[in-house]
Amino acid sequence: MRETLDRVLQLAVLLNEDMARDLERRGLPGSRAHLVWEIHKRGPSTQQALAQALRLTPRAITGLVDALVESGFVTREPHPTDRRATLVTFTKRGGMAARSLERDHIEFARKLFDDLTETTFHNFTRGLDEVLARLRDLLVSN
Amino acid sequence: MRETLDRVLQLAVLLNEDMARDLERRGLPGSRAHLVWEIHKRGPSTQQALAQALRLTPRAITGLVDALVESGFVTREPHPTDRRATLVTFTKRGGMAARSLERDHIEFARKLFDDLTETTFHNFTRGLDEVLARLRDLLVSN
């Protein structure tokens, strides 16, 4: 079991490094990509909403949004009904970047799993589901 | 396939968060634990060797070792034949911490996989191996 856990951890490390390198090439180092991904999933969002979704402080979001504004991925638009709030919104460039992330994410999944037989893939997915459920249990009762 | 990749990524995130929280409780926040783990695997090591193993700059290792010396996990011992180098070496406390990490790592693997039937576990491990091999291929030819 220890060997299997070690392999899961190594898979996590390698995926992480690979994605980080890829994102850096796109001009979206580190956490900025998470923010782009979140806006892609949610649409234009207040900074509060983003802070909660990413479990960061509002201050951290301010810094990330500043960086993404500067690099031209998003703009701060006025909230239509609450003048305290801003809606972080994709520019054309930001929207294109997000859609490109999504496409390449799917393409990457295909490359990663395409070699597996249908049975192996199915069994892997099944085991993964059980492990994930078990981990969630462990975290709740931690 | 996209759903399976998403689950792998979520497993990575959850494992990461869980381990980070656990390590912080032991007084080994963030990267210091990686360094302790590496010294545990390698035995007393020069900072150069640690820099290469963790793929960090020598300067980063200096900072991590400083922190571990200050918190009493390691000492810098003179290298027996090379007076430029130091051997980063566990104190009693550091050695105990490393062995405790190892024990809990194994215990965690048991908790995570114990519910799976033998067949499910075997199939999961097998799929994991293939995915890991495939990912290594992709990284080489990136």
Added chain:
DNA sequence: TATTGTTATACTCTATAACTATA
């Protein structure tokens, strides 16, 4: 000359606390 580790400096990401404008 090359290598080991350090000092000096800077950047990113994160946090807490105090503040402004609005609700």
Added chain:
DNA sequence: TATAGTTATAGAGTATAACAATA
């Protein structure tokens, strides 16, 4: 009063570059 976001400040982790001691 409470909420959205900012300014001010601090700490961890990382990097590059220049340097001292040693090989």
